Amino acid sequence: MKITAVIMAGGRGERFWPKSRNSCPKQFLSLTSDGETMIQKTVKRLLPLVDMNDIYIVTNAAYKTLVTDQLPDIPEENILSEPAARNTAPCIAFAAAVINRKYDDAVMMVLPSDHLIGLEDIYINTLKKAADVAAKNSSLVTIGITPEYPETGYGYINFGAENENGAYTVERFVEKPDLATAEKYLASGKYLWNSGMFVWKLSTILENIRSFMPDIYEGAVKIGEAFGTPQFNEVLVREFTAFRSESVDFGIMEKAENICTIPGSFGWDDVGSWLAVERINKTDADKNYISGDVISVESSHTTVCGGKRLIAAVGLEDIIIVDTDDAVLVCSKNNTQDVKKVIAQLREQGRNELV
């Protein structure tokens, strides 16, 4: 069965300020020393499994140029521009309706655009297995990540018995736990991290959208019907902006039957904050990650992402420095989530050019 991929690239990635901005969010940045952006890596690692012509990018209309610039080999009609941000369920419905015009039925893999994968062969094999299960069993397959520690920043998947083909039934999805609960999950051996990667047939997901979000289904069908016609943009704007905001987790996964998960252990990293930079790059003998024009004296466990100017890091420990032309962030590693507070203050001050 034909395998297609939908890469969701509408996020704003505020935790990577000041490098990420509204005008260029995380998925369009390079956070690794090879210079490739997150979305370029996402597409590249799929190519052993999915034809370039079957890779779709769903993104905010404002980012279409970034996508075409960074991914010139993706056919233009595969770049699906959302006229408004409506979370993942409308995004997936839109993509499913469009792809359904091209293929009678096909496997549709839904993947984030801003994660990293260390072991790409295992990743591809896991996706293949998921596609097989999705095709054979008409199930909604989610890729669960084998947890390594009691992370409180992710949702978890509670899985049950093993089906055929190495998939496990999903008992329930649970929200981000507190630390004690996360520790229990980890100890139980019955939980996986929810990575936000889904694999299903077009027919399966469309059927589920129709069942659980009939309003969105109706709009998506109209968008799909208009695809390729002169009215497409008009219909898209009208129908899509009318969608309510809904996540696929809440709108479908927590309600649907026949959900299974395939555990993956392929060096997944969600690159969730500036803390990730030292994980995903090579650090020096003092555990510093340093890029750009930097002089480091007596510093350790420190991340410096330089810009055009010299940065001198003297006597620092567990500090993150990110320099850009118009803003520099100096942040304790314990406070990477507080970067959002900076953005909130900038918004309050009406300084949108810096957001």
Next chain:
Amino acid sequence: MKITAVIMAGGRGERFWPKSRNSCPKQFLSLTSDGETMIQKTVKRLLPLVDMNDIYIVTNAAYKTLVTDQLPDIPEENILSEPAARNTAPCIAFAAAVINRKYDDAVMMVLPSDHLIGLEDIYINTLKKAADVAAKNSSLVTIGITPEYPETGYGYINFGAENENGAYTVERFVEKPDLATAEKYLASGKYLWNSGMFVWKLSTILENIRSFMPDIYEGAVKIGEAFGTPQFNEVLVREFTAFRSESVDFGIMEKAENICTIPGSFGWDDVGSWLAVERINKTDADKNYISGDVISVESSHTTVCGGKRLIAAVGLEDIIIVDTDDAVLVCSKNNTQDVKKVIAQLREQGRNELV
């Protein structure tokens, strides 16, 4: 007796990199929120005691423009440009020989250009007392600072009995002590900090220069004789560059007789490193000193000297950030002395534009 002042302004102030550069050292920077530079403050606070026409600035020839720009009211002939850096003894000999051409004899106060004084009335009264003692007793008077804690970064003055006029005999000058020694000094009540401020008559200092540094005396006399003639610059360059490098402490004060000290308690601060900025400026409720375009989130005891760009300080404690157009320093408060290592690395790399 006429009172003159010689302000020594040849230093390079490397500890204030990246704001201080070879091209604009500390004495020409403003480190306080009023915008006045250190040398402007130094001159201004002297005016209740010394006529502007009797204030002399000795500086490196390269800084003459900075002096005339920042101190337009100082007569140009009072700006004495050293053709080379030769430490304080040749600097003082040069100034004494020049001023000796104008006045038969006069009190000469030698003062650093880059210190701050909190209590200026007491400062002026202390200098007045020192001038009286120097005039009456033909002694070399040094201003000692009443120590507040066992500082290991200053030299100390061991004083003896009180003379008339509130001056104390100097037993000896001692180098920067280790902490245990500094603690002993402080506990003994017989030590003052050596502030590098000296008061003496021209006749007294010239006599002492002749006794202890006859070579420098000879050259200084020639420079003084040439002052105001067309040959001055030629003579100055020849004689001054031939001087050996010598400090007044080692060259004269540690050898001379009839030295006394007057203790001063006038809120002296040598502004010795970036640590000083929070001492000499008002801090906020979280003990931060912040200037420029800065957003601070969950930071405390942190100093941010902003430049043209936004600085976001997130979750920091005891960190110093200094931004300039071409370099930014992020430094732990424990490592302010290591800023010199940054400069050393820049020199090694031949990046003199940043030094």
